[in-house]
Amino acid sequence: MRSDAVANREALLAAARVELNLDPDASLEAIAARAGLSRRSVYGHFATRDELLRELITLGATRVAASVATVDHDDPLVRLALIASRLWHEVEDIRVMAVFAVRGPLKGHTAEALAPLRLRVVDSIAEGVAAGSVRRDIPVARLARLVEDAALSALAEASSDAMPGSAAHRLVILLVLSTAGLSAEQAAALIDTHPELDS
Amino acid sequence: MRSDAVANREALLAAARVELNLDPDASLEAIAARAGLSRRSVYGHFATRDELLRELITLGATRVAASVATVDHDDPLVRLALIASRLWHEVEDIRVMAVFAVRGPLKGHTAEALAPLRLRVVDSIAEGVAAGSVRRDIPVARLARLVEDAALSALAEASSDAMPGSAAHRLVILLVLSTAGLSAEQAAALIDTHPELDS
DNA sequence: AGTATATTGCACACAACTGTGCAAGTTACA
DNA sequence: TGTAACTTGCACAGTTGTGTGCAATATACT
Numbered sequence: 097m098r099s100d101a102v103a104n105r106e107a108l109l110a111a112a113r114v115e116l117n118l119d120p121d122a123s124l125e126a127i128a129a130r131a132g133l134s135r136r137s138v139y140g141h142f143a144t145r146d147e148l149l150r151e152l153i154t155l156g157a158t159r160v161a162a163s164v165a166t167v168d169h170d171d172p173l174v175r176l177a178l179i180a181s182r183l184w185h186e187v188e189d190i191r192v193m194a195v196f197a198v199r200g201p202l203k204g205h206t207a208e209a210l211a212p213l214r215l216r217v218v219d220s221i222a223e224g225v226a227a228g229s230v231r232r233d234i235p236v237a238r239l240a241r242l243v244e245d246a247a248l249s250a251l252a253e254a255s256s257d258a259m260p261g262s263a264a265h266r267l268v269i270l271l272v273l274s275t276a277g278l279s280a281e282q283a284a285a286l287i288d289t290h291p292e293l294d295s
Numbered sequence: 296m297r298s299d300a301v302a303n304r305e306a307l308l309a310a311a312r313v314e315l316n317l318d319p320d321a322s323l324e325a326i327a328a329r330a331g332l333s334r335r336s337v338y339g340h341f342a343t344r345d346e347l348l349r350e351l352i353t354l355g356a357t358r359v360a361a362s363v364a365t366v367d368h369d370d371p372l373v374r375l376a377l378i379a380s381r382l383w384h385e386v387e388d389i390r391v392m393a394v395f396a397v398r399g400p401l402k403g404h405t406a407e408a409l410a411p412l413r414l415r416v417v418d419s420i421a422e423g424v425a426a427g428s429v430r431r432d433i434p435v436a437r438l439a440r441l442v443e444d445a446a447l448s449a450l451a452e453a454s455s456d457a458m459p460g461s462a463a464h465r466l467v468i469l470l471v472l473s474t475a476g477l478s479a480e481q482a483a484a485l486i487d488t489h490p491e492l493d494s
Numbered sequence: 495a496g497t498a499t500a501t502t503g504c505a506c507a508c509a510a511c512t513g514t515g516c517a518a519g520t521t522a523c524a
Numbered sequence: 525t526g527t528a529a530c531t532t533g534c535a536c537a538g539t540t541g542t543g544t545g546c547a548a549t550a551t552a553c554t
Contacts, residue, residue, distance in 0.1 A: 098529055099522070133532090232479075242470065281476075334542095335504090
């Protein structure tokens with residue numbers, strides 16, 4: 097592959113990231129334009145629109161999963177909070193795109209790349225239940241989905257209502273912990289006693 | 296208007312309710328077919344697809360708002376829980392459609408009919424904050440949106456993962472209370488000490 | 495039974511896309 | 525500098541929808 101072709105491929109992915117973050121239904125025309133290319137040449141890099149989207153999602157989801165994989169802490173609740181924190185940082189400037197990937201028509205594909213992350217969440221919750229720090233009134237698998245949903249709600253809220261990044265970051269963690277069963281005070285205490293949750 | 300025309304209009308709205316609940320992007324063709332009419336005759340009742348959707352949403356949202364308007368209780372938290380409960384009952388069998396109305400492209404229109412309901416939620420939360428029973432770490436307006444989002448998450452969860460209606464009903468209330476800042480135990484206690492939340 | 499009212503099928507215009515074929519142009523790079 | 529690799533514009537086919545005009549038909553209601 098020629099060097100400019102490589103660069104253009106990158107440019108297309110970057111453009112798609114931006115454009116789909118503005119409007120998940122953005123056309124190839126719009127994406128190509130942002131990349132400084134013609135719609136026609138998109139097909140020189142990706143066979144179909146779908147292929148472009150899948151690649152984009154795979155890259156993003158893998159990156160997120162990889163980042164979250166390095167999280168570690170003995171306390172499952174703190175681990176959960178740390179995961180939420182990492183998630184925020186990884187997704188901060190592609191919030192809409194992230195929500196689209198997880199909730200949109202390609203969610204099945206996203207799920208594959210996100211599987212390890214979700215496994216980690218389920219494990220942490222199960223551990224928390226065993227330790228008595230996470231609610232027992234909702235089955236673990238379901239609670240894991242609801243916790244993820246809470247995080248997405250926070251992302252969406254941060255997208256619509258412009259708020260300072262630090263507030264959004266804290267909000268994601270708070271909602272995750274609240275959904276896990278903590279009271280607002282307990283959640284705040286947990287965050288405040290763990291400075292690594294500020295970064 | 297002729298009597299059969301009135302009936303067909305109703306049939307179209309009912310069909311749209313069902314069809315859009317299966318797929319929010321359902322075509323007029325599909326809706327008309329379910330109503331036992333031809334696509335062409337839809338235009339005898341509604342000028343555009345948009346008009347049909349708006350009418351549908353107005354009817355539904357108004358009904359929900361009216362039902363919620365009759366909720367009353369001194370304790371703002373219990374009131375919030377009762378609102379969640381009513382919401383569930385009103386929306387139970389059009390969950391997908393409800394989520395579409397609130398999150399989809401017509402959310403602006405939905406907002407009008409839903410305004411009184413949202414006002415009530417904001418008020419209850421504000422009252423709860425004043426009474427010290429609702430979290431103070433998130434601004435009231437934002438918290439109101441997040442509480443609503445939590446309810447929607449519960450609806451979505453109940454839609455995807457088939458669960459008994461009673462469990463879904465309880466889940467909606469639990470998530471609303473958790474988001475409001477209660478611990479899982481506090482939320483459960485509140486529900487269990489208020490039998491009217493079971494109906 | 496007669497008439498206003500509804501419904502239907504069909505054709506058509508239109509829009510906004512995706513994806514392809516091909517000839518002509520441009521550019522990396524050996 | 526030559527050539528393979530890449531990009532472009534344009535035309536075209538195909539898809540899937542919405543919305544309209546119109547003539548033919550069916551139906552409610554008086």
